[in-house]
Amino acid sequence: MNLKKTIGSWITDRFDVEKIREPINYQLKKxxxxxxxxxxxxxxxxxxxxxxxxxxxxxxxxxxxxxIREAFESVQFIMTKPYLGWLYRxxxxxxxxxxxxxxxLHMLRTFITGSFKKPREITWISGVILFLTTLGFGFTGxxxxxxxLAYWATTVGTEIPAAIPWVGDxxxxxxxxxxxxxxxxxxxxxxxxxxxxxxxxFFLIAMHLFLVRFQGIATLDPVGEEKDIGKKxxxxxxxxxxxxxxxxxxxxxxxxxxxxxxxxxxGEKADPMQTxxxxxxxxxxxxxxxVLKFAEKMWGLLIISLAPLFLFLWPFLDKSxxxxxxxxxxxxxxxxxxLLSLLIFGLMGYFxxxxxxxxxxxxxxxxxxxxxxxxxxxxxxPTHEK
Amino acid sequence: xxxxxxxxxSGSASACVSCHxxxxxxxxxSIHAKQGMSCHHCHGGDPSQKDSALAKAxxxxxxxxxxxxxxTQTCGTCHSDVAFMNPxxxxxxxxxxxxxxxxxxxxxxxxxxxxASCSDCHGYHDVLQVSxxxxxxxxxxxxxxxxxxxxxxxxMSQYGLPADIFEKYKNSAHGTALLEKKDTGAAHCAxxxxxxxxxxxxxxxxxxxxxxxxINEQSNFLGSVHAGLAPDKKFLQCAACHGFxxxxxxxxxxxxxxxIRCHTDESxxxxxxxxxxxxxxxxxxxxxxxxxxxxxxxxxxxFTQDEEAMLSEMKTHLIEMTTKQHMLxxxxxxxxxxxxxxxxxxxxxxxxxxxxxxRWRFLALIPLWIFIVIMVIAFILKYHRMDRNE
Numbered sequence: 001m002n003l004k005k006t007i008g009s010w011i012t013d014r015f016d017v018e019k020i021r022e023p024i025n026y027q028l029k030k031x032x033x034x035x036x037x038x039x040x041x042x043x044x045x046x047x048x049x050x051x052x053x054x055x056x057x058x059x060x061x062x063x064x065x066x067x068i069r070e071a072f073e074s075v076q077f078i079m080t081k082p083y084l085g086w087l088y089r090x091x092x093x094x095x096x097x098x099x100x101x102x103x104x105l106h107m108l109r110t111f112i113t114g115s116f117k118k119p120r121e122i123t124w125i126s127g128v129i130l131f132l133t134t135l136g137f138g139f140t141g142x143x144x145x146x147x148x149l150a151y152w153a154t155t156v157g158t159e160i161p162a163a164i165p166w167v168g169d170x171x172x173x174x175x176x177x178x179x180x181x182x183x184x185x186x187x188x189x190x191x192x193x194x195x196x197x198x199x200x201x202f203f204l205i206a207m208h209l210f211l212v213r214f215q216g217i218a219t220l221d222p223v224g225e226e227k228d229i230g231k232k233x234x235x236x237x238x239x240x241x242x243x244x245x246x247x248x249x250x251x252x253x254x255x256x257x258x259x260x261x262x263x264x265x266x267g268e269k270a271d272p273m274q275t276x277x278x279x280x281x282x283x284x285x286x287x288x289x290x291v292l293k294f295a296e297k298m299w300g301l302l303i304i305s306l307a308p309l310f311l312f313l314w315p316f317l318d319k320s321x322x323x324x325x326x327x328x329x330x331x332x333x334x335x336x337x338x339l340l341s342l343l344i345f346g347l348m349g350y351f352x353x354x355x356x357x358x359x360x361x362x363x364x365x366x367x368x369x370x371x372x373x374x375x376x377x378x379x380x381x382p383t384h385e386k
Numbered sequence: 387x388x389x390x391x392x393x394x395x396s397g398s399a400s401a402c403v404s405c406h407x408x409x410x411x412x413x414x415x416s417i418h419a420k421q422g423m424s425c426h427h428c429h430g431g432d433p434s435q436k437d438s439a440l441a442k443a444x445x446x447x448x449x450x451x452x453x454x455x456x457x458t459q460t461c462g463t464c465h466s467d468v469a470f471m472n473p474x475x476x477x478x479x480x481x482x483x484x485x486x487x488x489x490x491x492x493x494x495x496x497x498x499x500x501x502a503s504c505s506d507c508h509g510y511h512d513v514l515q516v517s518x519x520x521x522x523x524x525x526x527x528x529x530x531x532x533x534x535x536x537x538x539x540x541x542m543s544q545y546g547l548p549a550d551i552f553e554k555y556k557n558s559a560h561g562t563a564l565l566e567k568k569d570t571g572a573a574h575c576a577x578x579x580x581x582x583x584x585x586x587x588x589x590x591x592x593x594x595x596x597x598x599x600x601i602n603e604q605s606n607f608l609g610s611v612h613a614g615l616a617p618d619k620k621f622l623q624c625a626a627c628h629g630f631x632x633x634x635x636x637x638x639x640x641x642x643x644x645x646i647r648c649h650t651d652e653s654x655x656x657x658x659x660x661x662x663x664x665x666x667x668x669x670x671x672x673x674x675x676x677x678x679x680x681x682x683x684x685x686x687x688x689f690t691q692d693e694e695a696m697l698s699e700m701k702t703h704l705i706e707m708t709t710k711q712h713m714l715x716x717x718x719x720x721x722x723x724x725x726x727x728x729x730x731x732x733x734x735x736x737x738x739x740x741x742x743x744x745r746w747r748f749l750a751l752i753p754l755w756i757f758i759v760i761m762v763i764a765f766i767l768k769y770h771r772m773d774r775n776e
Contacts, residue, residue: 080689242769246762253758260747265687 031233042106071146090259114323115218151270163297278353286349483583
């Protein structure tokens with residue numbers, strides 16, 4: 001007790017604690033709208049995953065070597081030699097996947113509850129940038145183990161911007177650091193992944209959180225008709241924080257379980273002379289990758305760049321006042337259609353160039369995702385034209 | 387008279403072609419035509435004469451179709467000329483060697499025209515470079531080229547030679563490697579018998595013939611008790627156990643099959659053979675078991691590069707063992723077997739440790755989830771208690 005008092009008085013002698021206590025208490029006790037539920041914990045979960053990625057990333061950095069000669073071997077070393085190296089590598093790999101899912105779900109919740117509407121347009125835009133940065137983390141981090149899949153997925157991925165008129169080739173060279181994916185690509189992806197993006201995300205999260213706390217959580221009241229929450233609200237501390245604690249523990253368990261039960265395999269070391277069959281990007285890029293197959297490169301790029309453009313502009317396009325999803329049928333129909341198209345194109349991309357069995361019949365799914373029945377005596381895959 | 391040098395006139399400039407156009411068709415793609423040689427370099431005659439009679443007139447050196455003896459001399463004119471052949475990087479002792487061969491001796495000493503001379507193996511007008519895969523003396527084609535005569539039962543019976551050599555060779559370890567796996571390094575007829583100096587290796591030279599490729603086996607064999615038996619010409623060295631043309635991939639089983647031909651099954655020599663057989667079989671089995679063990683660990687997602695490195699070392703010892711067995715000294719094999727067995731044990735132990743570690747990871751999930759469930763229940767209870775109090 002004496003020690004606590006001594007420390008307390010040491011601090012109060014030097015800082016005007018009373019001045020800070022008031023705003024802190026205000027933030028802690030600030031009531032949240034009554035509809036605040038489990039889905040409102042997705043933002044905190046995204047933050048938790050970001051912190052987990054930073055911590056496990058720092059541990060990986062102790063052993064990782066970003067050169068084409070050592071990258072693969074150093075990851076192999078991490079997975080076999082250092083104490084719990086396998087665990088933090090797997091937690092980092094799964095954390096990246098879960099972060100994309102959780103950030104995406106957080107955006108869906110924000111869209112469905114109409115929280116992006118006035119006056120929270122900037123919060124929404126900073127959220128969209130955070131989502132795109134998370135995808136950037138995935139794209140740059142995927143190359144770092146320098147294995148076959150990573151090498152070829154990056155080769156295909158960095159080829160896409162080349163279709164942009166005038167600046168395409170320059171952009172491709174800028175991304176790769178040369179005409180091909182190689183040591184230069186690895187070092188610049190490494191710098192982007194461990195320095196540029198983490199700091200960018202850090203400041204974006206700070207801004208995003210400040211805006212969320214400053215403007216408060218949106219109610220379901222229509223724009224301009226927001227009622228005072230008053231005593232109906234839920235205190236952030238300890239009520240909502242307890243909920244966040246529950247999902248935090250569950251997420252921690254899921255993350256460790258996935259790392260142990262479904263570990264990511266390292267595969268073969270990158271070999272520029274050996275192209276594997278059916279190169280595909282990570283699952284979250286599959287819908288975009290599938291769309292690109294159907295259109296000329298430039299038109300495909302135009303179509304896929306509409307998605308982030310719409311995300312940025314949505315608060316300014318949808319200026320209707322209701323926030324309740326049941327009172328926004330047009331907006332929700334559009335939302336369902338977008339989700340369905342992501343799912344369909346994603347599945348087509350996933351199953352393309354594979355043989356599958358449907359109702360006891362073998363089908364070959366071609367590059368465009370179209371099934372072709374495999375004839376019993378066929379020795380080659382069925383031919384098809386676009 | 388033959389003209390050894392000045393091979394400048396091409397076939398197109400030779401008057402011979404005006405009548406023998408069909409033959410020039412065979413010659414024009416040959417290595418000789420490409421080097422500017424023409425008809426008269428082998429057949430004599432005057433290529434500048436358009437009249438056939440004048441071209442073949444006495445004094446022009448015209449010999450027509452050379453017989454076998456003339457042919458070898460004609461080829462040898464250039465191919466024994468060191469100064470001339472030097473730029474082509476080919477040997478110049480072919481004719482000299484031919485004279486020492488069974489073929490050459492029969493031709494020149496016994497005037498036997500049935501034996502092979504240059505054109506029987508290399509062709510006539512359409513001679514190709516040895517490195518050309520279409521050449522009859524390209525490694526893949528040598529066995530068939532030799533078989534032209536050596537599989538001719540009627541011809542071989544006149545010399546008391548077997549005519550089934552090609553059939554035996556075709557199915558041998560060497561034949562399969564050369565003809566099926568297309569391994570140009572595999573032994574063919576000329577590898578053991580020589581090409582221009584073709585002669586069956588004598589009993590005392592068998593190890594030298596095999597040792598051209600199997601160096602370590604030869605050197606270990608020379609340290610064995612069998613090496614001293616060679617001068618007696620009773621023991622066929624390598625061939626005594628492995629056979630000749632129908633050599634099959636060797637296995638430790640050979641000890642049981644071959645030793646018994648000379649030794650009784652109770653003799654100490656036979657028992658030494660059986661012991662070595664057991665040692666090699668155990669080593670091979672140990673290696674195979676660990677190879678399977680590593681493969682199955684890899685399919686379980688376990689990193690096995692350390693174990694694979696140990697397996698490579700085991701392989702090196704196994705190879706050393708397979709060459710050292712030719713010394714027929716069990717004491718030389720035993721330390722290698724001991725090393726292989728201890729390495730196998732180490733592989734087994736490290737893989738088992740890795741498997742245990744994975745099992746522990748799964749078991750660790752139980753207390754983790756118990757802790758998580760307790761925390762979740764505690765948080766929810768606390769939440770509801772606070773809710774009720776308000």
